[in-house]
Amino acid sequence: MSSRQPAPRTQVRRLPDKQLHDVAERDRALDTALVAHIAVVSDGQPFVLPVGFARDGERLIVHGSNASRLFRSLAGGAPTCLTVTLVDGLVLARSQFESSMHYRSVMVFGSCTELHGEQKSAALATLTERLMPGRGIDARPPSPKELAATCVLAIPLQEWSMKVSAAPPDDDPADLDRPVWAGVVPMEHRFAEPVDAPDLRAPYPVPQYVRSWPAGRH
Amino acid sequence: MSSRQPAPRTQVRRLPDKQLHDVAERDRALDTALVAHIAVVSDGQPFVLPVGFARDGERLIVHGSNASRLFRSLAGGAPTCLTVTLVDGLVLARSQFESSMHYRSVMVFGSCTELHGEQKSAALATLTERLMPGRGIDARPPSPKELAATCVLAIPLQEWSMKVSAAPPDDDPADLDRPVWAGVVPMEHRFAEPVDAPDLRAPYPVPQYVRSWPAGRH
Numbered sequence: 001m002s003s004r005q006p007a008p009r010t011q012v013r014r015l016p017d018k019q020l021h022d023v024a025e026r027d028r029a030l031d032t033a034l035v036a037h038i039a040v041v042s043d044g045q046p047f048v049l050p051v052g053f054a055r056d057g058e059r060l061i062v063h064g065s066n067a068s069r070l071f072r073s074l075a076g077g078a079p080t081c082l083t084v085t086l087v088d089g090l091v092l093a094r095s096q097f098e099s100s101m102h103y104r105s106v107m108v109f110g111s112c113t114e115l116h117g118e119q120k121s122a123a124l125a126t127l128t129e130r131l132m133p134g135r136g137i138d139a140r141p142p143s144p145k146e147l148a149a150t151c152v153l154a155i156p157l158q159e160w161s162m163k164v165s166a167a168p169p170d171d172d173p174a175d176l177d178r179p180v181w182a183g184v185v186p187m188e189h190r191f192a193e194p195v196d197a198p199d200l201r202a203p204y205p206v207p208q209y210v211r212s213w214p215a216g217r218h
Numbered sequence: 219m220s221s222r223q224p225a226p227r228t229q230v231r232r233l234p235d236k237q238l239h240d241v242a243e244r245d246r247a248l249d250t251a252l253v254a255h256i257a258v259v260s261d262g263q264p265f266v267l268p269v270g271f272a273r274d275g276e277r278l279i280v281h282g283s284n285a286s287r288l289f290r291s292l293a294g295g296a297p298t299c300l301t302v303t304l305v306d307g308l309v310l311a312r313s314q315f316e317s318s319m320h321y322r323s324v325m326v327f328g329s330c331t332e333l334h335g336e337q338k339s340a341a342l343a344t345l346t347e348r349l350m351p352g353r354g355i356d357a358r359p360p361s362p363k364e365l366a367a368t369c370v371l372a373i374p375l376q377e378w379s380m381k382v383s384a385a386p387p388d389d390d391p392a393d394l395d396r397p398v399w400a401g402v403v404p405m406e407h408r409f410a411e412p413v414d415a416p417d418l419r420a421p422y423p424v425p426q427y428v429r430s431w432p433a434g435r436h
Binding site: 034037038040041044045046049050079080081082085089090093096097099101103105107109124128132135136138139140141142146150168169171175176177178179182183187188189190191192194196197198199200201205207210213218 | 252255258264265270297298299301303310311317318325342346350353356357359360361364389393394395397398399400402405409410412413414416418420423424425435436
């Protein structure tokens with residue numbers, strides 16, 4: 001049984017039939033997404049920041065600039081919410097009301113812990129490996145100065161909820177006789193042909209690890 | 219001159235070279251994205267909700283359930299932030315520090331206004347037309363009961379900022395001699411072959427408007 005009892009603020013109130021508690025499906029979504037949106041509140045004003053992120057077991061790693069006021073606020077332990085959303089397609093029902101999207105969305109609540117020292121370096125290596133598998137060896141690791149400029153945060157996967165919409169259109173019976181097509185238009189996401197940096201010093205080939213990145217990440 | 223003087227909270231402090239004030243580029247990004255992330259703060263706890271949205275001239279339209287506590291809070295005019303992010307590719311620099319993503323991100327600040335009556339119906343029609351161009355005629359418009367269950371909000375494109383990362387890797391000169399490939403791995407997004415609803419009453423063909431949806435939306 002891989003489910004987790006949701007805490008009150010992770011209880012999905014709307015469309016509860018779409019709520020999932022499956023950790024494997026949660027991790028599949030988190031490991032597919034490249035970007036999360038994280039909230040910071042400053043003087044009552046919320047900000048929603050897009051951040052590259054990586055799952056590291058039962059926590060998520062994000063990083064930003066140590067000069068960012070909002071990132072410093074997150075590092076201070078302010079309550080936050082981090083949401084990861086994957087759009088998988090459009091659902092064309094016979095009614096506009098039932099028309100919707102296929103999506104997977106994971107919402108994580110809690111507060112961030114700032115990482116330092118060995119933990120910080122290890123978390124940055126994990127970020128590189130998750131976002132650009134294989135690149136860790138080719139790309140120079142951060143220097144002390146670069147490390148000092150970077151803020152690395154972890155948020156535990158403790159309080160979370162997930163919603164998945166993956167079903168065909170769910171039309172009212174009265175609408176089924178409408179003489180129109182209905183169905184799902186799935187979306188495809190893939191990496192395209194890599195583009196050389198203009199300042200390549202020699203005709204280095206695109207690495208095999210890049211060629212082997214799977215389709216579907218977005 | 220299509221730029222707008224940013225207000226203090228829309229002043230990009232980090233990486234200001236990536237800030238754009240071009241309204242046409244802003245609208246291109248907003249009209250490409252299917253989903254936005256909007257913040258609601260409840261008792262000091264922020265929530266980041268994914269929402270389908272549409273640009274309607276100089277405002278954005280979002281909709282949700284009138285039974286949603288968080289949506290009611292937005293309808294009440296709580297200060298919010300709505301962020302739209304498009305991931306366009308991965309930037310593989312020679313250093314991990316300079317490795318990053320190509321992205322376009324629009325952040326909108328303000329508060330929502332709830333729409334009613336004719337304005338509400340018109341906004342819902344705009345949402346359908348923007349998210350599923352051509353579908354408005356085929357799909358049944360909302361009934362009075364469906365309209366009553368739906369909360370439709372508008373947020374003006376008044377206070378906004380945009381960041382765009384679209385350049386090649388920007389490596390330190392000292393790293394350029396590293397004998398590895400560097401460059402950009404672009405991402406492609408497209409609609410795949412539509413899937414018939416299992417309860418189609420007749421072999422209605424996939425509509426031409428669906429076939430003509432452009433690649434790139436995500």
